[in-house]
Amino acid sequence: MTGTLTRTGRVGPGLAAGALAVLLAACGGGGYGGAGNGPAATPTPPAAPAAPVTPAPAAPASTRVTADLSDFHIALSRTAFTPGPYTFALRNTGHHEHALEIEGPGGEQRSKTLAPGENGTLDITLKEGAYELYCPVDGHKDLGMKTQITVGAAMNGY
Structure with a gap:
């Protein structure tokens, strides 16, 4: 009787081989031997944090x-x-085209020309000092479309 318990209490060779096969299958084949299995991969060290x-x-x-x-x-x-x-948020509330030019320490910057009712922006970094802001379109500055600002400490004249 192959694979059964004998009167002596020993397991026969058939039962022992079947139990071993079940154990190996439960362990996933282990990585050595067997069809298509090569040696087990070397474990990679944990990644550095x-x-x-x-x-x-x-x-x-x-x-x-x-x-x-x-x-x-x-x-x-x-x-x-x-x-x-x-950021100067510009609104042309007039009946003519307008723009804004800012002139002072570090140079000058100009916005695009805005049609009546159009909006735009002009981004600039102001340094300490005096600035003149005006409309550079068709002599509008000479018609009074200008103002001055002082950035930082008060300065005399401009």
Whole structure:
């Protein structure tokens, strides 16, 4: 009687081979021998912990200033300025084309020309000092479409 318990309490060879096959199958084949199995892969060492990510410093937030460009006047929503980035939100509330040019320390910048009713923006970083803001379109500056601002400490003249 192959594979059964004998009167002596020993397991026969058939039962022992079947039990071994079940154990090997439960272990997934182990990685050595068997059809198509090569040697077990060398375990990879655990990855080094990732270095903490330091976010890049955020650019300073831009201060928004509304600039109403009318025939022939510039009205700003603020009169006090400190050095830093600004976004001038332009609104052409007049009946003619207008633009805004800002001239002062560090150079000058100009917006695109806006048709009546059109809006636009002009981004600029203001440094300490005196600035002239004006409309560069068709002599509008000479018609009074200009204003001055001081950034930072009060300065004499411009």
